[in-house]
Amino acid sequence: MTAARGDAVRLVAVGDSITRGRSSSPWLPLVGAALPPGSATTNAGVDGDRVSSALRRLPRRALGEATHVVVLLGTNDILRQLSNARRRGRFVKRTGRAVFEQAFRRDLTELVRRLRHESTAAVAVGSLPPVGEHGSDDAARAVSAVNAVIRAVCGDAGVTVLPLHERLVALRQRYASAAGPSFCGSRMMMRAAVRRRILRWSFTQCAVAEGFVALSDGIHLSESGARELAALVSGWVSESAAERAGDATE
Numbered sequence: 001m002t003a004a005r006g007d008a009v010r011l012v013a014v015g016d017s018i019t020r021g022r023s024s025s026p027w028l029p030l031v032g033a034a035l036p037p038g039s040a041t042t043n044a045g046v047d048g049d050r051v052s053s054a055l056r057r058l059p060r061r062a063l064g065e066a067t068h069v070v071v072l073l074g075t076n077d078i079l080r081q082l083s084n085a086r087r088r089g090r091f092v093k094r095t096g097r098a099v100f101e102q103a104f105r106r107d108l109t110e111l112v113r114r115l116r117h118e119s120t121a122a123v124a125v126g127s128l129p130p131v132g133e134h135g136s137d138d139a140a141r142a143v144s145a146v147n148a149v150i151r152a153v154c155g156d157a158g159v160t161v162l163p164l165h166e167r168l169v170a171l172r173q174r175y176a177s178a179a180g181p182s183f184c185g186s187r188m189m190m191r192a193a194v195r196r197r198i199l200r201w202s203f204t205q206c207a208v209a210e211g212f213v214a215l216s217d218g219i220h221l222s223e224s225g226a227r228e229l230a231a232l233v234s235g236w237v238s239e240s241a242a243e244r245a246g247d248a249t250e
Contacts, residue, residue, distance in 0.1 A: 008038035009237055012062050014054055015072040017220065019045030024220030025203040030230035050077045051107040058114065066121040068237050071111065074128045074150065075219060077104055078142050105149050112157045122240040124160040125150055129168050129225065132218045133180025162236055167228045168214040181211045183218035192217035
């Protein structure tokens with residue numbers, strides 16, 4: 001993993017349970033271990049958070065001190081939309097999807113705007129991990145649509161997009177020749193929770209039991225998935241810190 005060099009880094013991670021790292025393999029400590037001496041990370045991940053809810057509780061003090069902010073939000077937005085879509089007819093599904101994507105774009109645009117205006121930190125947003133590892137089901141199409149919105153919003157704002165989705169898809173392809181399972185809802189997460197808390201399985205063991213590689217339960221990261229995310233964030237921090245140092249010497 002690439003380590004940032006030079007001045008101390010203050011990294012704030014804004015996200016949901018994937019960032020909080022209790023029901024998902026923790027990735028932020030891996031990044032912290034690669035930062036220069038005197039650096040610090042702030043985990044602002046909240047279980048179940050959507051973009052709209054994260055907007056209401058941005059950690060202003062931490063953001064004011066941050067040199068880098070990374071955002072990974074949208075999976076819970078997608079899960080809610082998929083749940084709503086199952087109860088609707090085809091026309092209503094199409095209409096609901098358009099309304100959802102418009103609202104997601106609005107909320108993400110506001111989140112990025114606030115981060116850019118309330119902090120001098122470098123900002124990056126991760127593309128969303130797969131929901132399940134099937135690759136061509138309804139969940140995959142929903143994730144693809146939201147990731148397109150993320151890229152468009154970040155492109156307009158001049159914000160870096162970390163290609164997490166692409167890295168996790170490639171990770172599965174390296175270790176499995178066939179498509180993986182679809183996400184089957186709360187049952188998968190309940191099984192993983194029992195395996196973790198009672199049987200003391202690792203996230204990777206939970207992944208293998210369900211036929212996943214990058215995900216432990218169809219939503220949250222396995223250890224290998226967490227390492228991919230940590231490597232992306234660490235590399236971005238290192239590159240952006242070097243760019244800032246270069247700008248300061250010019």
